Amino acid sequence: MADNQAIIQINGLTKKYGEKAAVNQLNLSVARGEVFGLLGPNGAGKTTTTLMLLGLTEPNGGTAFIDGKDCTRNPIEVKRIVGYLPDNVGFYPDMTGRENLRFTGRLNGVGEHELEERIDQLLERVGMTAAADQKTATYSKGMKQRLGIADVLMKDPQVIILDEPTNGIDPEGMHELLLLIRELADKDKRTIMISSHQLYQIQQVCDRVGIFVQGNLIACGRIEELGKQILKDGYYRLEMKAEPEDERLRELIRGVYGVEEIGDGPEGMIIRSNQDIREQISRIVVLNGYKLLHLRQCGQDLDEIYRRYFEKAGQNNGDNRNKKKIRKIMSLGRQDGE
Amino acid sequence: MANRETKGAGSKSSGLMVLYRKEMADHMHSKRFLIILLLILITSLASLYGALSGIQEAVKDSSDFIFLKLFTTSGKSIPSFVSFIGLLGPFVGLTLGFDAINNERNGGTLNRLVSQPIYRDAVINGKFLAGYTVIVIMVFSMGILIGTAGLVSTGIAPSGEELVRLFVFLIYTTVYIAFWLALSILFSVLCKHAATSALSVIAVWLFFAIFMGLLAGIIANGLFPTENATSMQTVMQNYTWNQNLNRLSPYYLYSEAVSTILNPSVRTVSVITVNQLSGAVAGYLPLGQSLLLVWPHLVWLLALTMIVFAISYVCFMRQEIRSGQ
Numbered sequence: 001m002a003d004n005q006a007i008i009q010i011n012g013l014t015k016k017y018g019e020k021a022a023v024n025q026l027n028l029s030v031a032r033g034e035v036f037g038l039l040g041p042n043g044a045g046k047t048t049t050t051l052m053l054l055g056l057t058e059p060n061g062g063t064a065f066i067d068g069k070d071c072t073r074n075p076i077e078v079k080r081i082v083g084y085l086p087d088n089v090g091f092y093p094d095m096t097g098r099e100n101l102r103f104t105g106r107l108n109g110v111g112e113h114e115l116e117e118r119i120d121q122l123l124e125r126v127g128m129t130a131a132a133d134q135k136t137a138t139y140s141k142g143m144k145q146r147l148g149i150a151d152v153l154m155k156d157p158q159v160i161i162l163d164e165p166t167n168g169i170d171p172e173g174m175h176e177l178l179l180l181i182r183e184l185a186d187k188d189k190r191t192i193m194i195s196s197h198q199l200y201q202i203q204q205v206c207d208r209v210g211i212f213v214q215g216n217l218i219a220c221g222r223i224e225e226l227g228k229q230i231l232k233d234g235y236y237r238l239e240m241k242a243e244p245e246d247e248r249l250r251e252l253i254r255g256v257y258g259v260e261e262i263g264d265g266p267e268g269m270i271i272r273s274n275q276d277i278r279e280q281i282s283r284i285v286v287l288n289g290y291k292l293l294h295l296r297q298c299g300q301d302l303d304e305i306y307r308r309y310f311e312k313a314g315q316n317n318g319d320n321r322n323k324k325k326i327r328k329i330m331s332l333g334r335q336d337g338e
Numbered sequence: 339m340a341n342r343e344t345k346g347a348g349s350k351s352s353g354l355m356v357l358y359r360k361e362m363a364d365h366m367h368s369k370r371f372l373i374i375l376l377l378i379l380i381t382s383l384a385s386l387y388g389a390l391s392g393i394q395e396a397v398k399d400s401s402d403f404i405f406l407k408l409f410t411t412s413g414k415s416i417p418s419f420v421s422f423i424g425l426l427g428p429f430v431g432l433t434l435g436f437d438a439i440n441n442e443r444n445g446g447t448l449n450r451l452v453s454q455p456i457y458r459d460a461v462i463n464g465k466f467l468a469g470y471t472v473i474v475i476m477v478f479s480m481g482i483l484i485g486t487a488g489l490v491s492t493g494i495a496p497s498g499e500e501l502v503r504l505f506v507f508l509i510y511t512t513v514y515i516a517f518w519l520a521l522s523i524l525f526s527v528l529c530k531h532a533a534t535s536a537l538s539v540i541a542v543w544l545f546f547a548i549f550m551g552l553l554a555g556i557i558a559n560g561l562f563p564t565e566n567a568t569s570m571q572t573v574m575q576n577y578t579w580n581q582n583l584n585r586l587s588p589y590y591l592y593s594e595a596v597s598t599i600l601n602p603s604v605r606t607v608s609v610i611t612v613n614q615l616s617g618a619v620a621g622y623l624p625l626g627q628s629l630l631l632v633w634p635h636l637v638w639l640l641a642l643t644m645i646v647f648a649i650s651y652v653c654f655m656r657q658e659i660r661s662g663q
Contacts, residue, residue: 051658057658077455079454082453086446086453088446090445090446091450092445094364104450106356107353107356107451107454109352109455
């Protein structure tokens with residue numbers, strides 16, 4: 001990615017709360033028109049990063065620029081071109097959706113004659129025209145999120161930062177939201193940065209992702225690239241279902257060269273190995289009179305990438321409690337996605 | 339639409355104006371504001387009724403400045419308008435400000451607000467200014483209402499000096515209530531929950547209205563015991579200390595100031611000896627001299643308000659604003 005294309009440019013950004021670094025030496029650049037996913041468990045420092053990008057909290061070191069504007073020194077200019085949809089976005093409950101948008105528009109200096117036109121346009125776009133004149137106290141979570149998108153678009157931003165946009169939204173709403181996000185990038189050519197812990201949704205819309213664990217960006221790139229990276233490290237997982245699944249079969253598989261561990265998954269066995277053993281496994285199963293029902297190489301999807309990188313980070317820190325926490329979060333992410 | 343730049347996005351003052359207008363509209367439409375208005379209205383009318391019933395007695399003593407007596411005279415069991423406002427004023431300030439910041443924070447609107455291209459201080463300034471405007475409107479309408487009702491019922495027209503004194507009294511009242519507004523905004527910045535901040539303001543209010551006097555007495559007596567009245571000096575010291583400690587309280591300060599303004603026969607706000615008084619001609623203090631007496635009170639009230647607001651300003655500017663916490 002050439003530097004002159006990058007609209008978000010972060011160099012060595014660090015934020016410390018006491019001794020603990022919430023964000024540690026972050027280097028990142030996001031190109032114009034790109035959808036970038038910032039992934040990580042809760043408390044990894046994603047929100048802190050977005051706050052620093054908006055100049056809402058001061059970094060202890062490093063710089064961040066959006067479209068050439070310093071996020072720490074010149075936050076007003078930055079906020080003029082950056083729309084931010086916070087996690088759990090709130091609206092004034094006594095005002096209608098339309099009034100809330102009008103207020104935001106005025107804060108952004110949108111002229112009165114242009115204001116109403118833009119509000120109508122945006123309400124239409126996010127599908128909130130019907131509910132526009134109800135008080136926002138009556139809105140559901142999904143409606144608030146859609147109004148939040150309209151609210152962000154009121155200032156006609158070049159960059160949009162979405163913090164956990166898919167939290168607590170039903171599958172249908174999720175689908176619409178993701179379509180809308182994609183459209184904002186493709187049609188409007190806006191740059192979008194999504195921070196989330198929900199992998200599946202992010203996988204669908206992001207051009208690139210960065211994986212964030214305990215303040216460190218441990219991996220960054222296209223999803224396929226990250227997948228390949230993992231395979232190169234000698235990390236293979238095979239999901240297999242055979243009948244009958246008895247001890248003898250397990251013994252046979254354990255004998256295959258390269259197998260490290262056999263576990264149980266939701267759809268049969270999970271076999272971990274340090275090389276590609278699909279061929280050997282299928283042969284052994286069939287030659288010994290078992291029926292092979294299902295065989296799948298994991299590791300190409302984000303879930304696997306995520307898990308792998310988290311395990312790496314967990315090992316480096318030697319902190320087992322964190323690893324457990326990360327596993328738990330990942331399994332949650334998985335349920336959400338399926 | 340995508341490629342159109344948003345032009346002329348809010349300069350410092352326009353962001354403040356937008357917020358100010360929204361806050362004003364919020365106050366005007368809120369039920370809470372109506373309730374407070376009703377409460378003040380009822381107590382004002384009650385105190386007017388009390389004043390009208392007690393005014394005959396008051397007029398017997400002296401028949402000058404009768405119009406002002408409408409505000410300072412108390413009925414048999416009903417306190418005067420001035421003491422009502424002294425007690426209820428804090429309540430108005432409290433109602434207007436106790437959830438100013440924490441409500442926005444908890445509702446998730448604050449982080450949406452600060453991510454707009456406005457200076458962060460516009461948020462707290464807008465809230466304070468809108469609250470103060472509401473206070474001014476409320477106080478002056480009440481003053482005019484009581485004045486009119488009194489005028490109609492007594493038939494005595496106020497003199498020019500009385501009107502000016504009344505005006506100064508209303509100004510002091512707005513500053514006094516503004517102090518409580520600033521204090522409640524401070525607690526709304528510091529406390530996460532609106533209920534906590536409301537209770538904190540009430541605690542401060544009770545302290546100043548009730549316990550400050552007791553405390554000042556205890557400290558003064560401890561420093562300069564007067565039981566075996568040793569010397570005139572000690573008695574003087576005791577009294578001065580008691581009074582100065584009391585004057586730390588905005589409640590005392592306000593009461594002292596407005597009773598001086600509304601009552602021209604008050605010649606001094608500090609202790610004087612019989613010696614100093616001998617040879618003095620009994621008469622009313624001119625308006626200018628009355629104002630001179632209470633000028634320090636206004637300065638101290640303003641200073642208190644500004645100190646409290648400055649603390650909340652600094653705290654608010656330094657706070658990190660994030661959602662879901």
